[in-house]
């Protein structure tokens with residue numbers, strides 16, 4: 001299946017829409033769509049005593065997981081604890097994610113869980129310039145990574 005995904009991406013690249021590779025698109029997707037969601041988790045799943053012994057600030061720590069073992073299994077959202085907890089609305093406690101964000105996390109894990117850097121709490125008090133409210137920005141058609149991911153998924157599911 002994976003073999004069908006690259007050619008389409010290449011076609012799009014060749015069509016001149018951009019000069020970004022698939023990996024760049026995944027990292028871009030992480031930065032724009034996934035990191036803002038995880039920023040909600042690291043309030044509890046970060047620091048010296050992360051809840052459930054699960055630290056979600058870096059990829060190696062997320063892969064290692066917490067009390068119940070690995071939280072993220074790249075390529076396998078359905079068997080990733082991170083995904084099952086958010087899709088069952090158990091996490092974040094009392095304040096579940098909207099379905100679009102759950103879907104974004106699923107896509108991100110199924111697509112290999114690309115990760116860039118360290119996820120920090122979104123707070124201006126430490127001078128962090130990132131998004132504060134409203135969760136991830138919606139990716140519109142102008143976002144190349146969105147186009148690539150949608151296009152590759154379109155072929156992927158067929």
Ligand code: HEC
Nearest residue numbers: 040041044051052054066067068069071081082085091092
């Ligand atoms: C208000 C604090 C809080 C927030 C915010 C929060 N969690 Fe949790 N989380 C906990 C606590 C406490 C536990 C341990 C008890 C439990 O499993 O319910 C836990 C457990 C978990 C576990 C199971 C860990 C293990 O190995 O047993 C996962 C996975 C998880 N959280 C994912 C998330 C994700 C993903 C987010 C963000 C979308 C999130 N949590 C946000 C408090 C939080």
